[in-house]
Amino acid sequence: MENDAPSSDEAREALAMATDSRHRMADALRRTSPPWYAPVYGLLVAVAVMAFAAPPGSPLFGLVIAGAVAGLVLLVWLGWRATGVWIGPRRGRPLALQVGVGVLAALAMATCFLMGRAGWPGWIQLLLATGTGAAAWQLSMAWDRAYLRDLKAGA
C-alpha cells in the first residue's frame, strides 16, 4: 500500500507519536503491575526447588511440583487480569533474565536433589530453596525494569 511519502516534519511527528504511545503503555503497565507478583513468583520457585528435597519415590514430590506449576499458571493469569496485557517473550536483557532464572532454578533443584541423596540436613535444603526464591523475586523485578526501559527506549 504505497502512498506519497510524508514530509520529514510529518515523519518526525509520526515517529514521536509512536514513541509517545510506547511511553503511555509503559506508564500504564507501571501503574497496574501488581506489587505481589514478584514475591509470589519467588515463593513458587522456592516451593518448586524444595520439592526436590522429597525422598526419591515419594508422592510428595509430584504433589508439590504440580502445586507449584498450578500456582505459576494462576499467577500469570492473575497478572494478565490485573494489567490487561500478555507481554510474551522478549529479546535482549529481559530474555537474558528469564534464562538466568531458569538456569538458577534448575541448578538449585539439582543441588537440592543431590543434597537429599547425600543425606544433608533438611534445613540446608530449605536455606537453598529460600535463597533461590529470593533471587527469583529480585530477577522478576529486574525483568520488569528491563522491559519498561526497553519500552521507553523509543519506537
Add this chain to the structure above:
Amino acid sequence: MSAARFDDVVHAPNRLRICAALDAVQVAEFATIRDAIGVSDSVLSKHVAVLEDAGYLAVSKSPRGGRTYTSLSLTGAGRSAYHRHLAALREIVATEGRL
C-alpha cells in the same frame, strides 16, 4: 532491520498509536489500549476494524464474569508492516538530514 515500506493503513495517527502500543506486547485488552492511547471506545473500534480488515490485527472475545472482554493483538503481517513503516519514516528523516 525491517525493509522500509510506507504503509497507508498504519500511517493514520490513531492506527499508528494502536500499532505502537500493541507492538510492545503479545495481547492486550481493548480497554488497556483505549486508555493507553486516550481515545473513546467508538474511535478505537473504528480503527481496529480497519486494521483487522487489512489483516494486521486479530480480535478475540472471551466471556468472563458475565461480561465479554475483547483482546487485541498484532498479526505477524501487522507487526511486520508496522516495523517497515517505522523504517520508512526514519529513512525520510535521515534523508533530510543528509541534504
